[in-house]
Amino acid sequence: MVAYTAPPANEVGRVIIHLPDNATFYRNRSYLPIAIDLVDGKQIPSLLRSDEHGIDYTAGYEIFSALCSDRAQRTVDRRLLVDGAPITPERYLSLWRSAIGCSMPPEEASKTLGIQAVAVLRAPLAAMAGASSSWTSCPFGAFEAFQAKYRRELNVSDDGVFTLELDLARPEAARDAYYAASMVSTRLRHRAIVWRASIELRTSSRQVGQVSLFAIAEA
Amino acid sequence: MSYRIEYQWASWKLAASPVLGGVDRFVIAIEGGDNNLRDAMTGKRARSWDVCMLGSREQVLRQAVDFAGACEGGSLKPGSRDCTPEAYIRRIRRLVEGATTSASGRWYPSVRIAETHPLVGHAKQMGLPVEREQRYGSWFASVRINDEQRELVFAFVDRFPDLRGWHLAAVSGLPAS
Numbered sequence: 001m002v003a004y005t006a007p008p009a010n011e012v013g014r015v016i017i018h019l020p021d022n023a024t025f026y027r028n029r030s031y032l033p034i035a036i037d038l039v040d041g042k043q044i045p046s047l048l049r050s051d052e053h054g055i056d057y058t059a060g061y062e063i064f065s066a067l068c069s070d071r072a073q074r075t076v077d078r079r080l081l082v083d084g085a086p087i088t089p090e091r092y093l094s095l096w097r098s099a100i101g102c103s104m105p106p107e108e109a110s111k112t113l114g115i116q117a118v119a120v121l122r123a124p125l126a127a128m129a130g131a132s133s134s135w136t137s138c139p140f141g142a143f144e145a146f147q148a149k150y151r152r153e154l155n156v157s158d159d160g161v162f163t164l165e166l167d168l169a170r171p172e173a174a175r176d177a178y179y180a181a182s183m184v185s186t187r188l189r190h191r192a193i194v195w196r197a198s199i200e201l202r203t204s205s206r207q208v209g210q211v212s213l214f215a216i217a218e219a
Numbered sequence: 220m221s222y223r224i225e226y227q228w229a230s231w232k233l234a235a236s237p238v239l240g241g242v243d244r245f246v247i248a249i250e251g252g253d254n255n256l257r258d259a260m261t262g263k264r265a266r267s268w269d270v271c272m273l274g275s276r277e278q279v280l281r282q283a284v285d286f287a288g289a290c291e292g293g294s295l296k297p298g299s300r301d302c303t304p305e306a307y308i309r310r311i312r313r314l315v316e317g318a319t320t321s322a323s324g325r326w327y328p329s330v331r332i333a334e335t336h337p338l339v340g341h342a343k344q345m346g347l348p349v350e351r352e353q354r355y356g357s358w359f360a361s362v363r364i365n366d367e368q369r370e371l372v373f374a375f376v377d378r379f380p381d382l383r384g385w386h387l388a389a390v391s392g393l394p395a396s
Contacts, residue, residue, distance in 0.1 A: 061292035064304050068288025072304075076280045089284045090305040090312075097305075 009080045010038045011071070014096055015045065016103035017117055019057055023174035025137040030057035031103060032117055032168075032199060033096070035071065038084075045115050045201050052198045053189065055119055055181035057174070060100060067096055107169035114204035119166040119177030123184050123195035126160055131187040138179040143187075146180045168199075223289070225251040225297045226266055226396040230314040231326055238370045240377065245279045245315050246326045247272035248390045254299070268393045270326060270384035274376045276315055282384070283311035324393035328369040330362035332386050338362070338379050347371075 013036035023030050033048040048066040049058055058066070072089040074080035082092060110116045131143040140146040147154060147162075156162045164180075166173040181197035188195045227250040235243050252266035272282040287304035289295035296302060297310060331352065332338055339360045342349055348363040364371055372387040 059292075064291035065288040068284050068286075068304055072287075073281045073284045076284065077277045088308075089280065089287075090308050093303075093305050093308075 006079070008078055009074070010084055011080060011082050012036050012038045012043060014099040015109060015113060015115060016063070016096075016099045017106050017109050017115075017168075018103040019106070019168065019174045020172075022172075023057055024178050025135060026059065028059050030059060030174075031063060031100070032106075033058055033063045033066070033099075034115065034201065045203060047199060047201065050198065052196050054185055055178050055197050055199060057178065063096060063100065064093065067093060105169070106167075106174070110167075110169050116202040116204075117168040118200050118202055119164075119168060119173065119181070119198070120200050121164045121166075121177070121180055121184060121197050122161060123188060123197075124160055124193060125156055125162045127191070127193055128162075128184065128187060131183045133179050133182045134186050135179065135182060138182065139175070140179060140183070143180075143183050146176065146183065149176070220293065221253055221255045222294050222296055223251055224254055224264065224266075224299045225249050225295070227268075227393075228310070228314055229268075229324060229390070229393055230317075233370070233373075239373055240275075242275045244275060244370075244373045245273070246270055246388060247279060247283075247311065247314055247384065248324075248326065248393065250393070250396055254296075266396065268324075268390050268395075270388040270390055272311065273384040273388055274373060278376060278380070279315055280308070280312065283308050286311075324390055326369075326388050326390045327366055328364040328372050328387065329389035330364060330372065330375070330387050331359050332362070332382065334358055334360045336360070336379070336382075338375060338382065341375075341378065 015034040015036065017032040017034065019030045019032065021029065034045045035048060036043050036045050048063065048071070049056070071080055072092050075082075075087050075089045075092045078086045081087070082095065104112070106117050128143045132138070132141065150164055150166070153166075154162050154164045166177045168174045168177065184195055184197050229248045231246040233239055233244040235241055247270070248268050249271045250266055250268045252264055254264065256265045257263065258265045271286070272279045274282070284304075286295065287307040290302045290304045290307045293301065295307070297307060330338070330342070334351070339349055339362070342362040350361045350363065352359050352361040375387055376382060
């Protein structure tokens with residue numbers, strides 16, 4: 001039998017952020033599912049699916065795919081506890097189903113829970129010249145249109161690498177980040193160039209430290 | 220959209236013994252097939268029995284959870300009906316908790332894996348015969364285990380948890396739906 005030596009993870013909350021309907025071209029609502037683990041007395045939020053090379057929001061059914069390929073399996077042999085106690089995978093999945101029913105927009109997650117979802121885009125600016133998205137629904141004809149919209153926030157370092165951080169609570173930010181990431185990915189994914197397009201979670205300790213706030217997702 | 224349908228389930232329980240690592244072991248076979256694949260002769264949807272889950276109670280449940288991930292998006296439909304992952308896991312849990320030796324049919328070791336899988340080297344170290352076998356244009360390694368050694372498949376699933384039931388065992392004699 002496989003012996004697991006690492007201490008079990010202790011999940012103490014679940015937060016589901018739902019994104020605006022125009023965030024992608026898919027008809028179904030897109031989400032950012034976030035698990036809150038208690039680590040050394042601190043509540044640490046993490047995305048169920050994280051990727052440094054693509055902004056892929058999660059469809060409802062994909063939340064369960066992600067859970068069933070990792071966290072829900074770990075409940076079986078108690079490598080994942082909920083509020084410090086063992087739980088069956090069936091019950092565990094039902095907690096997440098309840099959390100989906102209580103999903104909230106990014107601005108609410110930021111205001112009430114202190115969890116800020118930020119899209120981070122980073123790539124050599126010169127390499128993006130003339131890049132376009134594979135998607136016809138992209139609101140930007142070429143990368144330059146995106147660059148113009150966010151010219152004030154787009155930081156370019158001395159070596160010509162731009163970094164843009166977009167708070168998904170801002171109007172159109174989720175949509176713009178999605179299509180900008182698709183342009184970066186389409187242009188750079190097969191080239192030996194360092195780039196990044198990802199979602200990061202930022203927390204304000206004032207809010208996340210309060211366990212009771214996660215009663216919203218537990219209800 | 221294509222999806223897998225599961226039609227029937229069968230289970231075997233092997234009571235705990237030293238050769239089984241001291242815990243009960245289970246073999247779960249499922250008759251299933253794709254919704255859009257039909258038998259050329261009968262016109263019925265094609266289906267077959269396969270060992271899908273195998274191991275201790277915890278190992279089988281973990282494998283069931285993995286399978287269940289396909290239910291929510293409609294890629295896996297027991298009885299051709301929509302099913303939540305929770306309900307699917309409950310179904311397999313009932314099979315494990317009520318497992319009895321199936322009245323008809325039997326399971327037997329049938330180890331067929333990629334030639335590069337570390338089990339190949341492990342089997343050779345154990346002195347088990349390993350043969351090359353070509354299936355659908357790809358080469359596989361087939362580890363020969365006789366029925367008296369069939370408990371070895373549980374040791375393999377302990378050591379190589381990436382392997383699925385159908386890599387290690389097969390069934391015969393179960394009734395087709």
